[in-house]
Amino acid sequence: xxxxxxxxxxxxxxxxxxxxxxxxxxxxxxxxxxxxxxxxxxxxxxxxxxxxxxxxxxxxxxxxxxxxxxxxxxxxxxxxxxxxxxxxxxxxxxxxxxxxxxxxxxxxxxxxxxxxxxxxxxxxxxxxxxxxxxxxxxxxxxxxxxxxxxxxxxxxxxxxxxxxxxxxxxxxxxxxxxxxxxxxxxxxxxxxxxxxxxxxxxxxxxxxxxxxxxxxxxxxxxxxxxxxxxxxxxxxxxxxxxxxxxxxxxxxxxxxxxxxxxxxxxxxxxxxxxxxxxxxxxxxxxxxxxxxxxxxxxxxxxxxxxxxxxxxxxxxxxxxxxxxxxxxxxxxxxxxxxxxxxxxxxxxxxxxxxxxxxxxxxxxxxxxxxxxxxxxxxxxxxxxxxxxxxxxxxxxxxxxxxxxxxxxxxxxxxxxxxxxxxxxxxxxxxxxxxxxxxxxxxxxxxxxxxxxxxxxxxxxxxxxxxxxxxxxxxxxxxxxxxxxxxxxxxxxxxxxxxxxxxxxxxxxxxxxxxxxxxxxxxxxxxxxxxxxxxxxxxxxxxxxxxxxxxxxxxxxxxxxxxxxxxxxxxxxxxxxxxxxxxxxxxxxxxxxxxxxxxxxxxxxxxxxxxxxxxxxxxxxxxxxxxxxxxxxxxxxxxxxxxxxxxxxxxxxxxxx
Amino acid sequence: xxxxxxxxxxxxxxxxxxxxxxxxxxxxxxxxxxxxxxxxxxxxxxxxxxxxxxxxxxxxxxxxxxxxxxxxxxxxxxxxxxxxxxxxxxxxxxxxxxxxxxxxxxxxxxxxxxxxxxxxxxxxxxxxxxxxxxxxxxxxxxxxxxxxxxxxxxx
Numbered sequence: 159x160x161x162x163x164x165x166x167x168x169x170x171x172x173x174x175x176x177x178x179x180x181x182x183x184x185x186x187x188x189x190x191x192x193x194x195x196x197x198x199x200x201x202x203x204x205x206x207x208x209x210x211x212x213x214x215x216x217x218x219x220x221x222x223x224x225x226x227x228x229x230x231x232x233x234x235x236x237x238x239x240x241x242x243x244x245x246x247x248x249x250x251x252x253x254x255x256x257x258x259x260x261x262x263x264x265x266x267x268x269x270x271x272x273x274x275x276x277x278x279x280x281x282x283x284x285x286x287x288x289x290x291x292x293x294x295x296x297x298x299x300x301x302x303x304x305x306x307x308x309x310x311x312x313x314x315x316x317x318x319x320x321x322x323x324x325x326x327x328x329x330x331x332x333x334x335x336x337x338x339x340x341x342x343x344x345x346x347x348x349x350x351x352x353x354x355x356x357x358x359x360x361x362x363x364x365x366x367x368x369x370x371x372x373x374x375x376x377x378x379x380x381x382x383x384x385x386x387x388x389x390x391x392x393x394x395x396x397x398x399x400x401x402x403x404x405x406x407x408x409x410x411x412x413x414x415x416x417x418x419x420x421x422x423x424x425x426x427x428x429x430x431x432x433x434x435x436x437x438x439x440x441x442x443x444x445x446x447x448x449x450x451x452x453x454x455x456x457x458x459x460x461x462x463x464x465x466x467x468x469x470x471x472x473x474x475x476x477x478x479x480x481x482x483x484x485x486x487x488x489x490x491x492x493x494x495x496x497x498x499x500x501x502x503x504x505x506x507x508x509x510x511x512x513x514x515x516x517x518x519x520x521x522x523x524x525x526x527x528x529x530x531x532x533x534x535x536x537x538x539x540x541x542x543x544x545x546x547x548x549x550x551x552x553x554x555x556x557x558x559x560x561x562x563x564x565x566x567x568x569x570x571x572x573x574x575x576x577x578x579x580x581x582x583x584x585x586x587x588x589x590x591x592x593x594x595x596x597x598x599x600x601x602x603x604x605x606x607x608x609x610x611x612x613x614x615x616x617x618x619x620x621x622x623x624x625x626x627x628x629x630x631x632x633x634x635x636x637x638x639x640x641x642x643x644x645x646x647x648x649x650x651x652x653x654x655x656x657x658x659x660x661x662x663x664x665x666x667x668x669x670x671x672x673x674x675x676x677x678x679x680x681x682x683x684x685x686x687x688x689x690x691x692x693x694x695x696x697x698x699x700x701x702x703x704x705x706x707x708x709x710x711x712x713x714x715x716x717x718x719x720x721x722x723x724x725x726x727x728x729x730x731x732x733x734x735x736x737x738x739x740x741x742x743x744x745x746x747x748x749x750x751x752x753x754x755x756x757x758x759x760x761x762x763x764x765x766x767x768x769x770x771x772x773x774x775x776x777x778x779x780x781x782x783x784x785x786x787x788x789x790x791x792x793x794x795x796x797x798x799x800x801x802x803x804x805x806x807x808x809x810x811x812x813x814x
Numbered sequence: 815x816x817x818x819x820x821x822x823x824x825x826x827x828x829x830x831x832x833x834x835x836x837x838x839x840x841x842x843x844x845x846x847x848x849x850x851x852x853x854x855x856x857x858x859x860x861x862x863x864x865x866x867x868x869x870x871x872x873x874x875x876x877x878x879x880x881x882x883x884x885x886x887x888x889x890x891x892x893x894x895x896x897x898x899x900x901x902x903x904x905x906x907x908x909x910x911x912x913x914x915x916x917x918x919x920x921x922x923x924x925x926x927x928x929x930x931x932x933x934x935x936x937x938x939x940x941x942x943x944x945x946x947x948x949x950x951x952x953x954x955x956x957x958x959x960x961x962x963x964x965x966x967x968x969x
Contacts, residue, residue, distance in 0.1 A: 364822065500825055501822060503826065523843075527843070527847065531847070531851070535855075538855065538859075542859070548861060548862070549861070550859045550860060550861050550862065551859075551862075551881075552858055552860075553858040553859070553860050553879060554858075555854060556854045556857075559850050559853075559854045560847075560850050682896055682914075682915055682916055684894055684896060739918060758915075758917075759916045759918055770915075
């Protein structure tokens with residue numbers, strides 16, 4: 159590799175590569191120190207491992223900054239910049255080009271991993287778990303930094319330095335979401351490495367402490383909130399750029415981000431059973447191993463080329479290496495769990511079938527089944543091709559066939575869970591508690607049917623949404639009355655109130671998904687300039703077609719007046735995108751529905767434009783629901799205010 | 815009393831639980847899942863097919879959603895009514911295709927195209943999606959192998 163380092167060829171590239179190699183060196187050193195510290199119970203070795211984390215973070219940050227500087231300065235001696243950046247791009251595109259292609263995205267992942275390890279090293283408590291948690295983080299870092307330092311290095315020098323680069327994929331220059339969605343997604347994926355590290359530490363030491371529960375929950379919640387925001391933001395990005403008015407296509411890479419989300423949600427809930435009842439300890443460990451492995455599976459699918467997807471990076475040797483790491487994680491995780499889980503003993507007897515624990519457990523099973531089915535649908539084309547040689551793709555009907563019933567089942571459990579007591583619920587009390595929510599659900603069903611809704615899925619979603627909301631309102635009102643004010647209630651139970659808010663957000667999101675999927679309507683028409691045409695009951699006129707030129711491409715902006723409102727959909731051409739048009743639809747967001755106009759074809763002379771008008775009811779509820787979920791998740795992180803204790807003055811007598 | 819080494823307790827005896835509820839519940843779940851998977855999966859699988867392959871096995875593909883790839887010949891497009899009709903060929907067999915919707919200017923004679931839709935019993939391919947986006951490196955497929963790889967690479 160030494161012949162790849164050359165200051166004459168590329169100064170920035172060489173420094174960047176050296177920084178990565180130094181980070182790799184410190185990762186190896188840190189891993190060794192952590193293992194020694196754990197095996198010999200030596201605090202000095204553990205402290206050395208902890209400081210190695212700081213060194214790794216420093217060097218990976220340095221290489222990230224160097225790549226960013228190379229991008230911003232158009233330094234085409236660095237291979238990544240020459241292959242993925244160009245001079246004429248605006249600054250924000252150059253910044254986001256860091257993660258627009260394979261090598262840069264792995265560098266970003268490695269950086270986030272080192273950042274999480276850094277924060278962990280500062281907040282980690284001095285206990286028996288410490289060296290092993292750091293060690294597990296080092297193993298993850300060893301893989302990612304190893305890959306980016308060797309086979310997927312952005313810094314390898316070029317034989318001939320071009321005068322201009324090839325530029326990023328035009329689809330990634332089209333919308334500012336490129337700056338947001340991948341970052342959020344990686345924060346979510348990488349965030350799961352910390353609970354995984356804690357779980358590995360717990361398995362190796364055989365100890366699950368109170369503190370373990372607390373920190374695992376908080377780290378998982380952080381990663382989960384990022385993942386939720388990232389998945390919905392990705393859906394919004396599709397909605398805003400692809401021109402078909404949809405936001406989810408059961409694309410293999412979308413599924414690969416959805417599976418970790420499902421498993422992590424299950425984990426967040428089954429953790430609570432461990433907190434209250436000290437049960438399901440082994441179950442939780444298995445679940446976090448699966449969750450973390452599924453994030454690596456996702457990144458493997460994205461980079462290996464075995465599934466056809468709009469998201470896939472180019473394939474290369476990287477795919478095989480990711481598969482190897484995935485296999486290692488699964489085998490090591492399962493082996494550790496199988497070896498040590500007998501030592502993680504559950505206390506107490508299992509709860510009655512009708513109790514909050516059982517509702518959580520049933521929910522867990524639904525999440526697991528959901529993940530397994532999504533995984534099956536995603537990998538099925540690979541299996542078919544391996545078995546018969548025929549290329550296939552699995553369409554949406556397969557996913558909808560189980561996603562809808564499972565989603566409705568989860569909505570039901572979400573509503574009944576908070577109403578059930580722990581340990582055991584008597585039938586009568588449950589019926590009493592279900593009266594108001596059940597009544598609200600039936601009422602909503604009747605109202606929806608009377609209003610003309612006939613789709614079963616939508617009616618059931620509406621009924622379950624009303625039932626959920628009624629249940630939460632009843633619970634909250636009763637609890638607020640007991641404590642005087644909602645603020646006092648929140649201060650005493652931030653986790654429960656935050657969770658209720660997150661559930662409410664999910665209900666809003668579910669309503670948005672149900673209505674927008676079932677009642678989306680679209681119409682296509684060609685507009686000649688100045689001639690009014692009726693489309694979907696409104697009058698549309700093409701006022702004008704304007705061409706704007708930018709250094710990085712041209713935009714044809716059509717001005718259309720539809721139903722009295724002005725829309726300006728754009729059709730963009732990029733200098734490195736050939737003749738392919740990238741649309742920017744014009745969307746009017748409304749509380750009860752969106753009007754979405756996209757140009758599908760236009761006259762270069764400006765005489766006509768073909769447009770597609772899509773109306774989706776309640777689509778904005780999806781984005782708003784996500785924001786509510788993230789707000790609820792953040793609220794659960796507050797510490798509850800315990801009853802104020804009187805400070806005891808000097809000279810007070812102990813017994814009174 | 816002094817224990818110098820931390821010994822782990824021996825494994826406690828587990829209370830015997832009736833296995834039947836779990837077994838039956840699991841079997842029921844597996845049956846439901848199996849029904850959903852095998853009932854729906856084969857119907858939802860979309861095969862990637864060239865016109866020659868369709869000619870060889872028409873009965874298998876009629877009415878099912880598939881992806882058909884080939885070369886465009888004799889395209890007729892009415893911009894006002896947004897109706898497109900053309901013939902797709904792979905140097906071996908040809909079939910007429912009809913599509914309703916806006917079509918970009920890239921759609922020309924002798925271009926490679928992948929369409930998603932289904933064959934009617936009459937032998938006309940009713941397309942509901944045109945799937946091809948070309949980059950500047952695009953080369954017109956000149957043989958069946960080219961068409962097969964174009965099908966394979968369509969995202």
